[in-house]
Amino acid sequence: MEPELDVWAHPHLRAAAANEDWPALLRTWRKLTRSNQSRLGALIGLAQPDISAIENGRRTVTSVEVRQRIIDGLGVPLELLGCLQREDLPLPSLVLPGVVSEADTERLSAVRRGGVRLDVASMDAMDALLAAHRRAEDTVGSRTIAPLVQAQFEEVAALYGQARGPLADRVVKLLAEYAQFLAWMAQDQDNGPAALGWFDRSYDWALESGYGDMAATTMSMKAHLAWSQENGRRCVRLGEAAASTPGASEATQAMAVQMAGRGHALEGDADGAYRRLDQAQQIIAAATDAPPWLYFYGEAWFAAQRGMAEVHLKHWTSAVENLTVGLEGFDRSYRRDRAWYGSCLAHAYAGAGEAEAALTTALSIVHDASEVGRPHAWAELHKVAGLLLRRGASEGRQLVDSLAAMD
Numbered sequence: 429m430e431p432e433l434d435v436w437a438h439p440h441l442r443a444a445a446a447n448e449d450w451p452a453l454l455r456t457w458r459k460l461t462r463s464n465q466s467r468l469g470a471l472i473g474l475a476q477p478d479i480s481a482i483e484n485g486r487r488t489v490t491s492v493e494v495r496q497r498i499i500d501g502l503g504v505p506l507e508l509l510g511c512l513q514r515e516d517l518p519l520p521s522l523v524l525p526g527v528v529s530e531a532d533t534e535r536l537s538a539v540r541r542g543g544v545r546l547d548v549a550s551m552d553a554m555d556a557l558l559a560a561h562r563r564a565e566d567t568v569g570s571r572t573i574a575p576l577v578q579a580q581f582e583e584v585a586a587l588y589g590q591a592r593g594p595l596a597d598r599v600v601k602l603l604a605e606y607a608q609f610l611a612w613m614a615q616d617q618d619n620g621p622a623a624l625g626w627f628d629r630s631y632d633w634a635l636e637s638g639y640g641d642m643a644a645t646t647m648s649m650k651a652h653l654a655w656s657q658e659n660g661r662r663c664v665r666l667g668e669a670a671a672s673t674p675g676a677s678e679a680t681q682a683m684a685v686q687m688a689g690r691g692h693a694l695e696g697d698a699d700g701a702y703r704r705l706d707q708a709q710q711i712i713a714a715a716t717d718a719p720p721w722l723y724f725y726g727e728a729w730f731a732a733q734r735g736m737a738e739v740h741l742k743h744w745t746s747a748v749e750n751l752t753v754g755l756e757g758f759d760r761s762y763r764r765d766r767a768w769y770g771s772c773l774a775h776a777y778a779g780a781g782e783a784e785a786a787l788t789t790a791l792s793i794v795h796d797a798s799e800v801g802r803p804h805a806w807a808e809l810h811k812v813a814g815l816l817l818r819r820g821a822s823e824g825r826q827l828v829d830s831l832a833a834m835d
Contacts, residue, residue, distance in 0.1 A: 435460050436505050439564050440572040445508040450489040450498060451482055457502055459799070472501030539587065546590040551598050554584060558605060559720055566724075566762045569800030570613035577613070581606040597637045604633035604642045605721065608649065615653050616764075618803045623653055640675015641719045644684060647673060651687040655694060656804070663691030664700075679718035679725055682711040686733050693737035701737050705730075724765075728757025732769045739772055744780035751776055767793050767801030771808035778812050783821035786812055790827050798834040806831075 435441060438460055444453035458468055465479040474482075474497065481487035489495055498504065536553055538544035557580065565573040584602055591599045611626030627646050634642035647670035654662035667688030671681050689704030709730050718725055732754025738747035751773040758766055770793035777786035790809055797805040809831060816824030 436503070436508070439568055439576065442508055443572075443576065445504055448495075448509060450495075451485055453498070453502075453504075454479060455483050472497045539590070540583070542590075546587055546595055546599075548595070551595065551602065554580075554602060555720075558602070558609070559723075562609060562721060563723075563761070565609075565613065566764055567800075569764050569802075570616040571800075571802075574610065574613040574617070577606065577610060581610060600633050600637040601639050601642065604630045604637065604639055604646075607633060608642060608646055608721070611646070612649060615649070615656065616804070618656075620653060620657065624650070627653075638675070640673055641677050641680050644670045644673035644676035644680045645719070645721065648680070648684045648687050651684070651691065655687065655690055658694065660691045660694030663694060664688045665691075667691055667704075677717060677719060678711050678715035679722050682708045682715065683722065683725070685711060686730070690733065690737055690740075693740040696741065698741050698743075701741065705734050705737060709734075724762070726757070728754050730754075731757070732765075732772075735776070736769070736772050739776050739779070742779060744776050747776035748773065748780060748782075763796045764800045764805075767796040767805040768808070771797060771801070771805040771812065774812045775808060775815070778815045778819075778821075781819070783816055783819070783823040786816060787823035787827055791830060794830055794834070 435457065436445075438456070441453065441456045441460060443449075444456055454468060457463070458465070465476045465483075469476050469479045474494070478487065482489060489498070499506070499509070535544060535547075535550055539546050539550050558577075561573055561577050561580070581603070584599065584606060588596070588599050588603070607626045607630035611623045611630060614620075614622035614626060627650050631643055631646045633639070634646060647666055651663045651666035651670060654660075654666055667684050667686075667690075670676070670684035671688065673680075673684075676684070685704050686708035689701045689708060692698075692700030692704060712725060712730065731750045735747045735750030735752075735754055738744075738750060751769055755766060755769055755773065758769070760766075770789060774786045774790040774793075777783075777789055790812055793801075793805070794809065797809055809827070813824050813827040813831060816827060818824075
């Protein structure tokens with residue numbers, strides 16, 4: 429495999445090129461290609477100490493010659509350079525290729541300048557961009573995408589004053605979606621206070637615009653936050669409240685009910701957990717439509733959810749079976765989810781006393797856990813290592829060493 433062939437599709441690297449942030453660009457390029465500073469230096473005609481000095485901020489790239497060496501040596505696509513400062517781009521966070529057409533780019537730029545009134549086509553283009561950022565976050569993680577989405581949100585919020593009639597409702601709905609996504613990413617980075625703040629804004633905008641699906645989703649995600657803080661009782665209560673929200677689609681109700689099931693599992697209530705998980709699976713099987721932010725819903729995802737609940741209940745064999753089925757159904761681009769559920773599978777194997785399988789599973793996802801799965805998947809792998817060590821398995825020390833190499 430030659431990772432350099434598609435390395436410039438990575439949003440983090442594209443953002444560094446767009447800002448001409450040379451330290452970030454060099455570090456990110458090396459990380460994505462798993463190269464050392466000597467190899468990088470050979471490609472761009474600089475010594476290893478020079479590369480180190482640029483990456484650490486001790487040397488600034490001011491020379492036109494050095495800048496060109498980096499561009500030529502790494503094959504930086506010229507259309508990326510400085511693109512975040514270009515006025516012809518519709519919004520500052522537009523660094524995903526092929527998302528907004530040339531015509532839509534011109535329209536959004538004109539709307540931004542106030543020369544053209546906001547219209548349905550402009551809103552469609554912004555919807556497409558948010559959807560693309562959601563899918564990109566599955567692959568590169570929240571740390572990379574969050575700043576881009578934050579900038580996008582601010583631009584959308586600035587357009588509210590131009591909206592009239594139904595478009596005003598649509599802008600508010602889009603703001604609710606952005607706030608929910610930003611809340612999710614804050615939660616993914618273990619920033620509970622920021623997540624709650626964004627959830628509250630999302631919920632308020634959802635109520636203002638009569639957006640039952642988003643109001644229910646926001647409540648479900650608050651349940652998820654309670655679950656991540658190991659508050660099973662609150663997780664159950666919020667999940668149940670979300671499921672009964674007026675206007676929620678069947679898919680959104682299923683998400684809420686399974687959150688209640690996870691809360692029961694966290695509390696050690698197997699009967700409550702299975703009852704709610706079974707109900708959620710029945711609801712989603714009958715659902716005919718789902719909001720765009722639930723694109724990942726399906727049988728594989730529910731199998732993984734059930735497996736995670738089984739880990740809470742220490743039903744190790746069932747956990748291994750369900751998590752294996754779930755992971756086999758995940759798209760390869762779902763790096764963050766594969767890292768999380770892979771770490772849960774390693775935990776299930778360790779709990780079942782299958783130390784070798786636990787280590788093999790952990791090592792298969794350790795790079796993704798390090799790059800896009802911090803802090804949750806990374807912390808789960810440390811739990812796996814601790815469990816193996818407590819049981820006297822030599823695989824525990826091997827996993828500790830592998831984690832330490834990336835800590």
